[in-house]
């Protein structure tokens with residue numbers, strides 16, 4: 001019996017202290033993000049990206065960190081990402097952690113165009129500025145939920161069309177190709193599929209199989225291997241990002257088709273740039289990841305200063321990268 005009685009006194013004391021403390025705390029300070037900030041404190045901006053294993057996001061982080069260094073008097077930067085392209089719940093948790101830590105703004109490249117919306121709505125409700133970069137959030141859901149979140153990013157369909165057109169210039173009507181898609185619930189993944197499809201259709205090239213490798217190199221490698229053995233006559237693989245293009249390239253080599261099956265990607269990461277110079281990958285698209293983050297941060301700074309500022313979406317450039325361009 002005694003062992004139950006001993007902790008009772010400290011517990012009671014703790015409860016009384018908590019009660020006293022909560023009485024002295026004004027109700028409007030209950031939300032961390034609503035807590036009053038000392039006047040001249042620098043705003044804190046959280047950049048939330050996707051898989052840090054993807055070189056595209058390390059360049060994005062570098063661009064943001066460089067900008068912060070050059071504007072260190074204006075804001076503090078917290079850089080976050082997830083380990084796995086598909087780990088949506090970790091990205092949702094990151095949004096929640098950043099809100100709880102009292103950041104002023106979140107600049108996010110969402111891993112999914114729909115699944116992240118509720119967490120971002122809660123962030124907005126807690127007074128946090130939100131700017132969407134890279135992969136656009138679902139417009140329909142944003143409208144239904146009545147939230148306005150500015151978007152900074154490229155026209156992915158146009159970018160993929162440029163890559164597809166370039167590939168088509170090396171093929172002839174009737175040729176067969178394969179496609180590796182990104183995560184199907186991400187808007188930029190869908191847009192790139194549409195761009196590739198349009199280019200192939202215009203050139204009379206047949207897409208004989210198209211599957212999602214979820215933006216990932218190893219999944220792309222496994223899928224491409226089985227697609228290649230099922231369709232031995234294909235002349236090319238169109239991958240919706242460079243990680244998948246590298247996975248596809250390894251599969252092509254493994255299948256003894258090096259040189260006979262062209263590979264194209266999207267992102268212009270360092271390894272693919274090298275593969276283009278070496279003649280192993282035909283083309284990719286540069287969507288300037290570093291600038292994407294910087295433009296997002298600039299939008300966030302404007303909105304922190306004036307939460308009612310009318311901020312327009314910003315379309316960023318996307319350029320075709322080929323061996324000729326890299327010469």
Ligand code: ALL
Nearest residue numbers: 050056085134135215241267
């Ligand atoms: C997209 C990016 C990149 C990237 C992919 C993987 O949102 O635009 O193309 O490779 O995410 O997460």
